Amino acid sequence: MALPSDRSICPLRREEYILSPHFVSYSAFWVFALRRFATGRAKDSLLVSELSSRCPPPSLTVADSAAMEPAARVVTVESINPKVLQCEYAVRGEIVIHAQILYCNIGNPQSLGQHPITFFREVLALCDHPSLLDKTGIHALFSADAIARAQQILDVIPGKATGAYSHSQGIKGLRDAIAAGISYRDGFPANPDDIFLTDGASPAVHMMMQLLIRSEKDGILCPIPQYPLYSASIALHGGSLVPYYLDESTGWGLEIAELKKQLDVARSKGVTVRALVVINPGNPTGQVLAEENQKQIVDFCKNEGLVLLADEVYQENIYVDDKKFNSFKKIARSMGYGDEDLPLVSFQSVSKGYYGECGKRGGYMEVTGFSAEVREQIYKLASVNLCSNISGQILASLVMNPPKIGDESYESFNVEKQGILSSLARRAKALQDAFNSLEGVTCNKTEGAMYLFPRLHLPNKAIQAAKAVNAAPDAFYARRLLDATGIVVVPGSGFGQAS
Amino acid sequence: MALPSDRSICPLRREEYILSPHFVSYSAFWVFALRRFATGRAKDSLLVSELSSRCPPPSLTVADSAAMEPAARVVTVESINPKVLQCEYAVRGEIVIHAQILYCNIGNPQSLGQHPITFFREVLALCDHPSLLDKTGIHALFSADAIARAQQILDVIPGKATGAYSHSQGIKGLRDAIAAGISYRDGFPANPDDIFLTDGASPAVHMMMQLLIRSEKDGILCPIPQYPLYSASIALHGGSLVPYYLDESTGWGLEIAELKKQLDVARSKGVTVRALVVINPGNPTGQVLAEENQKQIVDFCKNEGLVLLADEVYQENIYVDDKKFNSFKKIARSMGYGDEDLPLVSFQSVSKGYYGECGKRGGYMEVTGFSAEVREQIYKLASVNLCSNISGQILASLVMNPPKIGDESYESFNVEKQGILSSLARRAKALQDAFNSLEGVTCNKTEGAMYLFPRLHLPNKAIQAAKAVNAAPDAFYARRLLDATGIVVVPGSGFGQAS
Structure with missing residues (x-):
C-alpha cells in the first residue's frame, strides 16, 4: 500500500500560505x-x-425565540x-458550526488522507460478509492471515452472527483477546470480565459519569486544558468539574500539590470529589507522564478515595525516545496494589493510535477495583443500549492483537504502522518548530497524542x-x-x- | 442463498418438548x-x-456489601x-443474567440463524475495504449492483473515508438517501437535515429523553405493556413514566379516552407531561395501529401540546393483509399538519424488519416540528458522542433504499426478504395457535413486530x-x-x- 505523503494529508492548502507547509498536517486537532x-x-x-x-x-431569550418562530412551540x-x-x-461548538468544516478538528486522521491499516480492513470485510470465506478466488484478494483471523473471530461469535446483538459487555471471545493483549502490554494479568466494549471511548466516559454523579455536589477532577468531552459529560450529568491546571512552564506537568490544592478547595465548598481524570498521553497538550509521576497519582487517588479515570486512548502515539507509555493499571500493579486497593478505569479507543479508525466507533473500558454490586450497575448501564457495534468490537480486538512477527501480514502491516507513526512524529516536530519560530507564539515540545497547544500573545x-x-x-x-x-x-x- | 428452515431457527430443542415445534421459533423475543x-x-x-x-x-444493604468485600470501597x-x-x-434483568443465555430474548433474529441480506453485506464489505474495488476478480465475488452501490456510497463520504468521524448527524449523502427513502415510503417530502443517524434506535430515544426531562416532575406517557427501553431511559434521566394501558380485550387497542384519563391523572399530581410514546407495530404486543386511530393520536398530541415519539422500528414487520404501516409523519401530513403544528420524532433501526442487523447498531431519528434553537441543542447532544458508526450509517441508507425492480440483485434480494418475512408470519401464526391451544393460556392475534404477549392464568x-x-x-x-x-x-x- 502506498502511504500518503505529508503533503497529501493536508487538503487545506490555504493554511500553508499562513504559517508553514506542515501547519495542520501534523494533526486533525489543533488549537x-x-x-x-x-x-x-x-x-x-x-x-x-x-x-x-x-x-x-x-x-436565547423568549423574545428571540418568538421572533424566529411563527407559532407557539411545545418545546422551547x-x-x-x-x-x-x-x-x-x-471542538464542535459555535466556531466550528460557523465554519461548515467539521472534519479536521477532532483527531480524525482518515478524513485527512491517512489510509486504514490493510490487515484490519481485510478482517472486517470478511467478518461483514462471511460467505466470502467459502468462495474460490478469495485467496487472491485477501491475505492468508486475515482469512485465518476472520475465521477465528467468527468462531468466537455465537452462530458466527456478526449481525446479532452480543452480550452487553461485548463478545466474550473478543474480550478474551483484548484481555490477552492488555496482559501482553502490561506484564500483569487482565480479566475479560473487566472489559466493557463500547462505541468508542466517549460512551464509556459518559457511563462512568452517569454512575458517579448524583448532583452538582459531586465533582470530577479534570485537567485544564482538557478534552471537552469531560466538561460536556459532567455538565450533562449535572455534576461539577473541579479543574486542576497542567503547568505549561514544565511541559504541561501534572503536579500532586496542584491536585491536592484543588481537591481541598472543592471540598471546602462542599463538593464531594468522586474521581480524577488523567489523560495520558495528553489531549490537547501532548505530554507523556513519567512513571514516577504516575505512581504519585495512583497514591493520591488511593489516599484520597478517588476513582482514577485514565484516558489512555493515545497509548500508541508517543514520539520521543525518552518516554514510553505505561498504563495506570500496570503502574498500580507494579506498586503492589490489587483490585481492592483502588477503583481504576482505563479507556481505550480504535480511533487513535496508528489505526485512527474514528468512524468505526470501537473502544473499551477496563474496569477494576469496584465491588460486585457496583459492577452490576455498570453492566446495567451497558445493557440499556443493548451492545456496542460488532465491527467496532472486532476492531478493538485487532488493535490489541495486531499481526505479530512471523505472521504473513506482519511485514506490510509494520511498514504501514511505522509509516503513519513516523509521519505523525515528523509533523509534530515540524509544527512545533513552526509555532516557535513565529513572533508572539510559544509552544511546548510534543511528546505524544496528536496535538500541540501553542500560546499566542x-x-x-x-x-x-x-x-x-x-x-x-x-x-x-x-x-x-x-x-x-x-x-x-x-x-x-x-x-x-x-x- | 439457502434460507434457514423454521427448524434450524430454533436451537433450543428442549422447548419443542414443552409446547410445540414452533414455540420460540417465531421470534427471539417473547414473554x-x-x-x-x-x-x-x-x-x-x-x-x-x-x-x-x-x-x-x-x-442491597451496607451489611451485605461489607460481608462481600474485604475492604471499604470508594464506590458503593x-x-x-x-x-x-x-x-x-x-429484557436484560435478573432472570436473564441468571440464565446465562443472552441471545434469544431481545428481537435478535441473526443469533437464531436468520441470515443477513446478501446485498447489504456485500456493500458493507466493499465499503469496509474499498481497495477491493480496484482489484481484478472482484466481479466474481460481488454482484454488479453491490459494487455500484458501494461506489456511490464511497463517493458521498468525504475522502471516501469510512474510518473518519462524520458530521454528528451522519454523513450528508447518506441522510439524503434516507430522506429520499422516507419520501418514497410516505408520499410526503423528508428533509435530510431532519435526520439524525444513531447507533441503533436506543441512543436516539435516550437523546430525546435527555432533552425533554428536567426532573421527576416531567412525565412521559408510555404504553403498558411497554418495551423496557422507555422505562429504563426515563428512570436514568430522572423523569416519571406516565403509564397508559393497551386494552388486551380489543387486541391491545390504544384508546384516546385512556390517554386522556392518564394525562389528567398525571397533571393532577403536578406532573408536566412532555411526550407520548407510541410503538407501532407494537412491542411487545404485536398490534398494528389503524389509520383512524393514528389520526386521533396525532390530534391528541397537537391539542395537548405533547411531543409525539413514534417508535416505528417494526415498520417492515406486518403479517396481516388488512393492516399496513403508516408512519405518523405521513398521517400528520395527510391531515394537513406541517412542521409548525406538532413536534414529532420517528425512530427507525436496522435491527428489525426483514434485515435484523442488530449487531451493526444502525438507525436514525427523523426530527420534525422543533424550533431551530431546540434542534441546535439536539445537535449538540449528538455531537457529544461525535458520530454514530459508519457501517451502521451505511446500512441505514440501504434499508431505506433496498434494491428496486430492475436492479441486478433485485430478484435474489426479494427471495431472501420474502423468505424471512413469510417465515416470521408463519411462525407468528403457529405460535399464536399453540398458545391458544394450551390450557390456562390466552393470546391475542399477532399483526406485526416480532412478538406475542400471551396471558397465563x-x-x-x-x-x-x-x-x-x-x-x-x-x-x-x-x-x-x-x-x-x-x-x-x-x-x-x-x-x-x-x-
Missing part, C-alpha cells in the same frame, strides 16, 4: 490557546463556580433540560477590539482568522485554559 | 404475561407513584447515582408458593421454568403489565 497576559495565569483564583460562570449557556429552549443547555462542546489593541463587541479575545481572534483566511481554530478558552 | 387474576385488571389504581413502587431498586451502591439504581431493564397454589418466598408470582414462575426446563421467559411485570 490556539489565546491568552491575554503573558504571565500571571492567576490559576489560584479559578475555582469551580468561576469556571462554570465562564461558560454560560447560550443566551426554556423548557428543555437545562443540563443540555449548560453542556458546551468546544495578543496585542492589547486586539483585546480591546474583542471587548468592544463583547467577545472573549480568543473567540474573537478565532472568528476573525476564519473569516479572513479560512483557517478554523478552536479558542483555547473552550478547553478551560486560563487567559 | 409470558403472568397475572394473578383472570379478570379485574384494576388498571385504574395503577398510578405513576404506584408503578415506580412496583419496581424497587435492588435492596449507596454512593452511586440513585437514578442508575432505579433503572430496571427487564396461574393456579392459586403457585401464587401462594411465590408469596412464601417473597417473589412476584410471574418472576417466581419464570425462575422455576428456567431451572426446570432451560426455557427463559421474561416476567410480564418487567413490561409493567397489570397482574
